[in-house]
Amino acid sequence: xxxAIPVDEQDLxxxxxxxxxxxxYFLFYDTVTKESYFLDNSAVASxxxxxxxxxxxxxxxxxxxxxxxxxxxxxxxxxxxTEVLIYKSIPGTVQQNIDAFAAEQLILLSDFHPGFxxxxx
Amino acid sequence: MKNKSxxxxxxxxxxxxxxxxxxxxxASVAGQSVYIDCDVEEPNGHLFFKPTDIYxxxxxxxxxxxxxxxxxxxxxxxxxxxxxxLAFIKNKPYVFEEVCHSCGGCLLLxxxxxxxxxxxxxxxxxxxxxxxxxxxxxxxxxxxxxGIPIIKKLLNxxxxxxxxxxxxxxxxxxxxxxxxxxxxxxxxxLVAEPTMFGVHNLNMVYDLVRLFDKPHGVVLNKCLNGENxxxxxxxxxxxPVLGQIPFDNALGSLNxxxxxxxxxxxxxxxxxxxxxxxxxxxxxxxxxxxxxx
Numbered sequence: 001x002x003x004a005i006p007v008d009e010q011d012l013x014x015x016x017x018x019x020x021x022x023x024x025y026f027l028f029y030d031t032v033t034k035e036s037y038f039l040d041n042s043a044v045a046s047x048x049x050x051x052x053x054x055x056x057x058x059x060x061x062x063x064x065x066x067x068x069x070x071x072x073x074x075x076x077x078x079x080x081x082t083e084v085l086i087y088k089s090i091p092g093t094v095q096q097n098i099d100a101f102a103a104e105q106l107i108l109l110s111d112f113h114p115g116f117x118x119x120x121x
Numbered sequence: 122m123k124n125k126s127x128x129x130x131x132x133x134x135x136x137x138x139x140x141x142x143x144x145x146x147x148a149s150v151a152g153q154s155v156y157i158d159c160d161v162e163e164p165n166g167h168l169f170f171k172p173t174d175i176y177x178x179x180x181x182x183x184x185x186x187x188x189x190x191x192x193x194x195x196x197x198x199x200x201x202x203x204x205x206x207l208a209f210i211k212n213k214p215y216v217f218e219e220v221c222h223s224c225g226g227c228l229l230l231x232x233x234x235x236x237x238x239x240x241x242x243x244x245x246x247x248x249x250x251x252x253x254x255x256x257x258x259x260x261x262x263x264x265x266x267x268g269i270p271i272i273k274k275l276l277n278x279x280x281x282x283x284x285x286x287x288x289x290x291x292x293x294x295x296x297x298x299x300x301x302x303x304x305x306x307x308x309x310x311l312v313a314e315p316t317m318f319g320v321h322n323l324n325m326v327y328d329l330v331r332l333f334d335k336p337h338g339v340v341l342n343k344c345l346n347g348e349n350x351x352x353x354x355x356x357x358x359x360x361p362v363l364g365q366i367p368f369d370n371a372l373g374s375l376n377x378x379x380x381x382x383x384x385x386x387x388x389x390x391x392x393x394x395x396x397x398x399x400x401x402x403x404x405x406x407x408x409x410x411x412x413x414x
Contacts, residue, residue, distance in 0.1 A: 048266075049205025049220045056199070056208050074217055081210045 001031045003101060004063040005094055006054075010038040012095040020068045021051035021075060028061055029098055051075030059084055067097050067106065076112040126155070126284050127404055130306035132291040132299060132329075134322025136163075139312045139342035139366065142376060144290040145169045146383040146393040147400070148254045151286050157275050159302040160292040161244065161259035161268035168379045172249025172256040180259075180271045181240040182223040187214050191235035198227035198236065219266055244271050246278065252384075255285070268292075272301045295329040303330070308404045309337040310363065313351035320350045327360065336407035338363040340396065361403060364396040 005016055006023030017023035022044055029036040039061075043053035051071070055078035058066055066079060067089045079086055087106040089097050100106050131144040141158075145166050148156040158166040185198075185207075194212040206220040207227060214227075218241060228236045244261040259275045261268040279287050291302040303309055309330045313323040323339065330337040338361040341351055345368050355362050366372070372389060375382045382389035 043205065046205055047203075049217065052208050052217055052220065053205040059210075074220065077217075078208045078210065078215070081208075081215065 001064045002062055003029050003031060003065045003067060003098070004058050004061065005029070005067045005089065005097060006041070007038070007094055012036070012098075013093050015092070016067070016069060016089045016094060016097060018069055020066075020071050021046075021054045023054070026054075026057065027094060028063065031098075031102060049074070052078055055079050055082075055084075065101070067101060068109065071109055071112055073112045073114055126279075126287050127308070127401075128279075128287045128289060128306045129308050129310060129400065129404070130289040130291055130303040130335075131310045131312060132295075132303065132326050133293060133312040134295065134325040136293040138293070138314050138319070138322065139340070140293070141166055141169070141290055142342070142366070142382075143310060143312050143340055143396075144288045145381055146389070147397050148286075148288040149252075149381050149383045150390060150394045150397050151288070153253050153285050155255045155257065155279050155285050155287040156290065157257040157259075157279055157287060158290045159259060159272050159275060159298075160290055161261040161271045161298075162292065164258045164260055166290050167247070167249070167256060167258045169381050170249075170251035170254060170256045171379075172247075172251045172258075175247050175249040177245055177247045178274075179242045179245050180274055181242050182221075182270050183225065183238040184218050184221055184223065184241045185216055185225075185227050185236045186239050187216065188235045188237065189213055191233050192231075193233050193235075195232060197230050197232065201226055201230050219264070222267070223270075244268065246271060246274050248278070268298055269301050272298065276302075276305060295325045299326075299329065300333070303333060303335060306335060308400065308407065309335045310400065311337055311339045311360075312342050313339055313354075314343055315341060315345065315349040315351050317350050320354045323351055323354060327358065336403070338400070338403055341365045343368040363399045363403065364392075366392065 005027045006020050007025050007027050008017045023041050025038045027038055043050040052074045055075040059082035063084055065085045067087045069089050071086055086109045088109040090100055131140045133140050148154045158164040198214050199207045199209045204220055204222050206217045208215045243265045247258045249256045257275050259271040292298045311326050313319050339355050340363050344365045372382055375385055383393045
């Protein structure tokens, strides 16, 4: 199964990025082959709709589970419609989150914040 | 010079500085005049004017609709949308209406002509009368992202009220919505509070009116005896001070009872009339000195 995690650095020992849509990179990890790669988040500099664009990238990469500390309503809408499950990440490194997911210790994220698209403010 | 109405915009860097106080009272002492409330997220000028004979009109924007039978899933519209209002879900575009900026690009681009547009109501404009003032109010529905289409409508409408002075009560701050409100203004009044924080906010709108090359002056509100950092700022930058409004209990009471001070008290009528005269003198000076404006 392919999973994705928003990350601040391209390093499995770094932490999970607190933002999903505005994370600088995404880690993609295959739980079967244990292969991983990082991708620049093209949505990071978007004026608005970053969550939508980021969720699109996750879905387009065939991800089945996203591990993130938080997620906006619009991103959640894209992810649920494309059948990507959203798990709440835990404090600690990216590797620790991968291990916790493999051990089925993560729970599904249940609260989604409203978007920040009021850029006219 | 073209014979047209004078448009005077009232702005400030933050809310609660006195934009509505100044614009409502100036419109009230200007004889026949037009007041436009462009603060569409929280319009409050109508609370003072209590206009009657209200004519109301819904404001709509265009939102794309995808015909799934015509769409071939080429993805072009989704890639094009720089606002990220389109997602590609199960081989079809999906529209996030509240993120859409109604640019119409997706519609132009679609090779299969699978996209059409529907009208979506985002708010309304109201026009009413309060004594000798025509009161125009823009109201943006809660949750909508941008009030710009409402402001465009308000300012276009007022263009037909020929030759009457127009007072534009702007939204707070210096973002797009304020730029839209002052775009066609002949003169900008910046309202400032007598604090360091007030100076910071004044500086924001001062930068904006200079960027737009608008003639401008400052009204110092809530003035107390003693030093006034906003006044010092004006002296330093050589900005004309149009007038001072005292930090006054009677004025505060009238205002918090949603009464128009200039209509209730001779003292405040005189204060705002004298402010209006100074503004008009400045405007005439500016239009003579820079007729190309």
